[in-house]
Amino acid sequence: MEPKAHHVIIGLFTLIAVAAALMFALWLAKSSADREWAYYEIVFDHAVSGLAKGNPVLYTGVEVGDVLGLQLDQTSPGQVRVLVRVEQSVPVRENTRAGLVLANITGSMSVQFSGGSKDSPILEGTRDDPARITAEPSAFNSLLTNGEALLTKAEMLLTNANKLFSQKNTENMTMILQNAREASDSLLGSRDQLIALLERMDDAGKRAAEAAVKVSTVSKNANALLQNEGKSVLTSMSAAMNTVQQTAARIDNLTRNNEGALDSGLQGMGELAPALRELRSTLRNLNQFTRRLEEDPTGTIWGGPSIKEVSQ
Incomplete structure (x- = not known):
């Protein structure tokens, strides 16, 4: 009697649960439709x-x-x-x-x-x-969308990486690292010389900087000189040129206005040439007499040899 009662209770509970599920589904469908x-x-x-x-x-x-x-x-x-x-x-x-x-x-x-x-x-x-x-x-x-292209590129990258790390490239890389180590050891051995060289380069740089400062100062002074005194010199030269031009213009006018007088003067100078030659000969004789007089005054005055005329 008791097992039969249990089966009835279980069946009744199952029916109630199914009915509740159906009612919930109908309510959900109705709310969705509404x-x-x-x-x-x-x-x-x-x-x-x-x-x-x-x-x-x-x-x-x-x-x-x-x-x-x-x-x-x-x-x-x-x-x-x-x-x-x-x-x-x-x-x-x-x-x-x-x-x-x-x-x-x-x-x-x-x-x-x-x-x-x-x-x-x-x-x-x-x-x-x-x-x-x-x-x-x-x-x-x-x-x-681009995943396939990315995978293709990744595959190419892996292939190139395998080629890069081949046996031959690995040996070459080992040699390069070994040479680099030897070079670094050599540099460490020459550290004192490198330090001295760097100090010299530092001193040279300082001297170059000082020279640059001096050159800059000289350049500024020269620029100031050109700007100040150069202007005055150029002004004086310009004034002198103006004066020369004015003087040349005056001489040109004077020559043009006195052209006849100048021609007559030049002719007169040509006539004075023989007289000038005679005067020059007389001055030579007088000079020779004066020299002999200084050397032998008595002989010259009291019976010395007569003065000979200097040939022209």
């Missing part, structure tokens, strides 16, 4: 791997709807049209952006809306005439 929805058609120009019917639609991370269907564009197979529904109370505007986000680590994707300013008009769409939104490619989607 909710008001806005419909949007999102156009993707890239692959939508991981997106499927029933996946959630998010608005800045908050679930506001779900995906109703996906289909290829008949006129442009490279595009995918995704029909979604969003609670009508959510303000999806004309400048609202749409894209894909990773839902979980299994690769499932969700549609996410973001952005939208208050001054932008609200998009309204029905099931028969959904509003259209062009999706923007996300960084994760670009990474997935």
Whole structure:
């Protein structure tokens, strides 16, 4: 009698649980049907791997709807049209952006809306005439799209790395490191000489700096001299040139005005030439007499040889 009672209780509990589950499902379906929805058609120009019917639609991370269907564009197979529904109370505007986000680590994707300013008009769409939104490619989607190219480049990189670390290159690298070690040991052995050389170079640099300062000072002084005294010299030279020009002009005018007198004077100078020669001869004789008088005054005055005329 007791086992039969237990079976009855278990069966009754099972029926109650199934009835409660059915009632909950009916209530959930009714609340979903009673909710008001806005419909949007999102156009993707890239692959939508991981997106499927029933996946959630998010608005800045908050679930506001779900995906109703996906289909290829008949006129442009490279595009995918995704029909979604969003609670009508959510303000999806004309400048609202749409894209894909990773839902979980299994690769499932969700549609996410973001952005939208208050001054932008609200998009309204029905099931028969959904509003259209062009999706923007996300960084994760670009990474997935370019994953094959990245893997190819990674494979090429590994191949080149294997070539780089071949046996021959490894031996060459070992020799290079050995030579570098020997060179460093040699430098360490010549450290004192290098220090002395660096000190000399430092002294030379200081002297060069001092010489540069002196050259700069001389240059400044020369520049000041040219600017100050040079200007006065140039001014004096300019004044002298003006004076020479004026004097030359006066001589030219005087010559032009007294051209006849100058010609007569030149003729007179030609007539004076014989008289000048006679005067020169007389001066020579007088000079010779004076010299003899100084040497022998008595002989010259009291019977010395007569003075001979110097031939011309």
